[in-house]
Amino acid sequence: MGSNSYRVGGGCSPGSALRCGRKSRFGWMQHVITVLAFVLFVVGCTMIGYMGWVLSTSVTVARFMSGELIFTYVVISLGFVYFFSGLVGWVSSFSENYCLLRLFMSLVLLLVIGQVGGLITLYAMQFKLYDMLRVSWNEINQDTRNFVQKSLECCGFTGPKEFAYTDSLLDSTCYEETPPEGVYTSETRAVQELRQDGCGPLLQSWLETNKVTWVPALACLAGLQILTLCITIYVIKRKRKSHRGSRSSSTRQLHDYIE
Numbered sequence: 001m002g003s004n005s006y007r008v009g010g011g012c013s014p015g016s017a018l019r020c021g022r023k024s025r026f027g028w029m030q031h032v033i034t035v036l037a038f039v040l041f042v043v044g045c046t047m048i049g050y051m052g053w054v055l056s057t058s059v060t061v062a063r064f065m066s067g068e069l070i071f072t073y074v075v076i077s078l079g080f081v082y083f084f085s086g087l088v089g090w091v092s093s094f095s096e097n098y099c100l101l102r103l104f105m106s107l108v109l110l111l112v113i114g115q116v117g118g119l120i121t122l123y124a125m126q127f128k129l130y131d132m133l134r135v136s137w138n139e140i141n142q143d144t145r146n147f148v149q150k151s152l153e154c155c156g157f158t159g160p161k162e163f164a165y166t167d168s169l170l171d172s173t174c175y176e177e178t179p180p181e182g183v184y185t186s187e188t189r190a191v192q193e194l195r196q197d198g199c200g201p202l203l204q205s206w207l208e209t210n211k212v213t214w215v216p217a218l219a220c221l222a223g224l225q226i227l228t229l230c231i232t233i234y235v236i237k238r239k240r241k242s243h244r245g246s247r248s249s250s251t252r253q254l255h256d257y258i259e
Contacts, residue, residue, distance in 0.1 A: 029235050033093040036228040037104070041086025043221070047079030058141030071136045074118075081111055089228070098239055105232040112225050133157075133203050142171070145199075149173040152202045159198040170194070 051072060055064065063069065085107035092100035122132075137145070137157045149155060155174035156162045163170055175192040207214065 037089025
């Protein structure tokens, strides 16, 4: 009994297995799960941080509680699921706790099912890219709009005409400063010309042109989630097999002892 208690416990907790010289129960998978969980955690923190900045600079409490900010709710929900799944995966890999590992697997599975279900819903509702851009444009803050307007040299989502019957003011990014005709000197004042192109068509064109950039990025993120799911399932199955093997071995030893 003394030798068995030394092998099982050895005075080391599961979280300090590596420090006590005992082999990790997860093996090299422990480091893989830690890295994958950390990536998910960072993605979640980025999404939550950005949406927190957007909400604090543009959206009022009444508008947030109205239930109309679909894009905002979806991004915040995904961000929190990424955040908690990465945190749980991080803790489960460090402590080698299989209950937390099952919870981590459930959260990642929820992410995969939710994203696949969202894509199927958008396809079934025939929700086009332009419509999604329109929804997100209405919910982002003014700083992000100004950045897009300055980068793409556009004004508004459909053009400056959308400001005609609203109280919104045109930002300086809607204007393009050009020198007047004739001789241009350092003392000559630039003439501001209002940009006529809308940001919506330009954003759609940019996304369609740069599919080689953002499509592989989304595919890598999806592959990361699937890889995480497969590894956690493998570790859990390996634990079940080792547990069954240890139970059958102890049963045989008890049977030989009785005989």
